[in-house]
Amino acid sequence: DTAVSQTPKYLVTQMGNDKSIKCEQNLGHDTMYWYKQDSKKFLKIMFSYNNKELIINETVPNRFSPKSPDKAHLNLHINSLELGDSAVYFCASSGRSGGAPDTQYFGPGTRLTVL
Amino acid sequence: QKEVEQDPGPLSVPEGAIVSLNCTYSNSAFQYFMWYRQYSRKGPELLMYTYSSGNKEDGRFTAQVDKSSKYISLFIRDSQPSDSATYLCAMSANRGSTLGRLYFGRGTQLTVWP
Numbered sequence: 001d002t003a004v005s006q007t008p009k010y011l012v013t014q015m016g017n018d019k020s021i022k023c024e025q026n027l028g029h030d031t032m033y034w035y036k037q038d039s040k041k042f043l044k045i046m047f048s049y050n051n052k053e054l055i056i057n058e059t060v061p062n063r064f065s066p067k068s069p070d071k072a073h074l075n076l077h078i079n080s081l082e083l084g085d086s087a088v089y090f091c092a093s094s095g096r097s098g099g100a101p102d103t104q105y106f107g108p109g110t111r112l113t114v115l
Numbered sequence: 116q117k118e119v120e121q122d123p124g125p126l127s128v129p130e131g132a133i134v135s136l137n138c139t140y141s142n143s144a145f146q147y148f149m150w151y152r153q154y155s156r157k158g159p160e161l162l163m164y165t166y167s168s169g170n171k172e173d174g175r176f177t178a179q180v181d182k183s184s185k186y187i188s189l190f191i192r193d194s195q196p197s198d199s200a201t202y203l204c205a206m207s208a209n210r211g212s213t214l215g216r217l218y219f220g221r222g223t224q225l226t227v228w229p
Contacts, residue, residue: 004158040123041201041222043159048216056216090158104217106158 004107012113021076021110023091032074033092086114121220130229134191138204138220145206148180150189153201194227
């Protein structure tokens with residue numbers, strides 16, 4: 001039973017196109033995230049939502065727009081794709097775990113290639 | 116300067132070796148320190164976390180935090196080929212995800228050869 005799932009797993013598209021990546025979690029968590037991991041493996045947060053409310057909005061181009069229809073879903077829409085958008089995009093979710101810091105559970109990633 | 120610095124490697128060791136992975140950071144507000152493991156073409160998964168300074172041991176893995184030096188380490192004893200992965204350190208100032216965020220190092224790629 002997948003905890004955090006993303007679709008699609010691979011996405012190859014042309015510059016200028018608009019695309020969406022979907023994320024769903026079945027862990028009952030309140031908080032969801034989008035991260036971008038570049039070719040050098042650097043993982044950078046883009047957005048965070050808590051109970052459908054935007055909490056973190058890093059310096060990300062306006063072409064990226066997250067949408068959270070409910071607590072279990074956080075989608076990422078990207079307009080006018082550019083070459084530099086090529087990366088692996090990870091969705092994650094987190095929730096309370098006793099005295100520990102909120103553990104983030106990551107999805108399998110969506111490998112986006114812009115040609 | 117990035118908030119969290121981590122040598123990307125790659126690091127290649129023989130099976131059975133002791134592996135030492137390290138990160139330094141600049142933000143003295145960080146209190147929670149985590150290590151994530153990421154296998155090839157998978158998402159990162161939490162390996163261990165430590166609060167404030169000190170050591171924490173879990174099987175073959177030991178996490179150390181030295182807040183005075185702003186330096187954290189992960190030691191892997193008796194390393195196995197199955198430990199081959201990228202190890203990312205992460206840290207935050209707050210326990211709750213609604214209050215703060217995780218800052219990740221860029222990850223160290225480790226290969227353990229038989």
